[in-house]
Amino acid sequence: MIGRLRKYPRVWLIIALIILAFLCILIASRLVNSMNYHHTDNDFFTFWLAGHLVTIGQSPYDSAQWIQGYQKFGMEVVPNNAFLYPLPLAFFFAPLGWLSFQTAYISWVTILQFLILISLALLFNEVSSAHSKLLFIFILAGVILFRPVTLTLTQGQVSGLFLIVLAGTISIWKKGNWFWGGFLVGLTILKPNLGLIIIGLLAVWLIVRKHWYGLIGIIASGFLLVVSGLIYQPNWVAEYWSVGSNKLAQTFGGSPTVWGFSAMVCHNHISCVLPFGGIAALLLVAGLLFVFIRQKNLETVKVVALTVAVTLLITPYTWTYDQLLLIIPITLIVLALDKTGRRFAIAAAFFPAIDVLVVILLIFDVMLQVEILNVFIPLIIFILAAWCFTRTANLERRPDFPH
Numbered sequence: 001m002i003g004r005l006r007k008y009p010r011v012w013l014i015i016a017l018i019i020l021a022f023l024c025i026l027i028a029s030r031l032v033n034s035m036n037y038h039h040t041d042n043d044f045f046t047f048w049l050a051g052h053l054v055t056i057g058q059s060p061y062d063s064a065q066w067i068q069g070y071q072k073f074g075m076e077v078v079p080n081n082a083f084l085y086p087l088p089l090a091f092f093f094a095p096l097g098w099l100s101f102q103t104a105y106i107s108w109v110t111i112l113q114f115l116i117l118i119s120l121a122l123l124f125n126e127v128s129s130a131h132s133k134l135l136f137i138f139i140l141a142g143v144i145l146f147r148p149v150t151l152t153l154t155q156g157q158v159s160g161l162f163l164i165v166l167a168g169t170i171s172i173w174k175k176g177n178w179f180w181g182g183f184l185v186g187l188t189i190l191k192p193n194l195g196l197i198i199i200g201l202l203a204v205w206l207i208v209r210k211h212w213y214g215l216i217g218i219i220a221s222g223f224l225l226v227v228s229g230l231i232y233q234p235n236w237v238a239e240y241w242s243v244g245s246n247k248l249a250q251t252f253g254g255s256p257t258v259w260g261f262s263a264m265v266c267h268n269h270i271s272c273v274l275p276f277g278g279i280a281a282l283l284l285v286a287g288l289l290f291v292f293i294r295q296k297n298l299e300t301v302k303v304v305a306l307t308v309a310v311t312l313l314i315t316p317y318t319w320t321y322d323q324l325l326l327i328i329p330i331t332l333i334v335l336a337l338d339k340t341g342r343r344f345a346i347a348a349a350f351f352p353a354i355d356v357l358v359v360i361l362l363i364f365d366v367m368l369q370v371e372i373l374n375v376f377i378p379l380i381i382f383i384l385a386a387w388c389f390t391r392t393a394n395l396e397r398r399p400d401f402p403h
Helices: 002-007 009-033 043-055 063-072 087-092 101-123 135-145 147-155 159-174 178-190 192-208 212-232 236-251 258-265 270-294 300-314 320-339 344-368 373-396
Strands: none
Touching (some): 009 101, 009 147, 043 063, 043 087, 043 101, 087 178, 087 212, 101 159, 101 320, 135 147, 135 344, 147 159, 147 344, 159 178, 159 300, 178 212, 192 212, 192 270, 192 300, 258 270, 258 300, 258 373, 300 373, 320 373, 344 373
């Protein structure tokens, strides 16, 4: 039997996928069944309810219908009076909206695990050396222990969706298909607090590199999303703008970004927060553009990685689970450390070391009763990524460097 399986590697792959699916479903079931989600603020219920409402022809921006949905399904905590995301995201969750909440929750957490694993596989797709492939084990261990991963799964957040969108963008752009890569980038607008900045920064890079089809792809994607929403609800953009701007006003200065750190340092005095945070944001964007200009042949994967880190630093509204996207630059840093000839142990220990740092910062956050000090994670990642990528590019220019 074993001898036959060795002749058919695809059989081994199918068996491995079945076992993996079983493990992911088991983890999701145990996680969801252990949660007392009826009595807490549950993020996934927000997405599920939005999907459920559109399946029955109702509006997720109607406060009365929204609150009634919470009450109907026995959720005691109503964190917001309406859906906080663009309407097309509700369409994405419509299939889960047909299921019971618990079944949908287990299904989504299972899907999230696959999205994260597939994203890692895409990032490692072109790693050829066995030495570098071995690092996958240590990166996977780092991912398992990464707090944003835990928060994403327990809260049923959408961070995993945007992780695979960006990983897919990298994979498609590396093949030279700029339109469809741009189309994927445009989907990040489904979370505008991140998507607008990611799209803006990558659009600048696309213009500098004259990849016009990438820009057309972004525009096409955004147009499709807006029109799909308008067909269902003609005034959805105005309603979403009202809901989103109110939420931003309520939470500004509390996120793990330069704005949150500025608010903490300035004791929430807006006359200090705006210039302090604004200057910090401008310096970070300038630093990113400097790297883009200095390294004109910077690989696409590294461009996206640096953009992610800067976005998480300068966006006015984000939370720790959104730092799941840092899996992209962290993975690239590990591979760059290995490529620059650093000791294997240093590269292998990098992600677990980040996990330890996250826990240390969490301890201080708890002591200060904030969720702001996590800002140092994307800051450190950005600085190290810029250094590693520049170092790698310089080494690759040397004639004696093994390509």
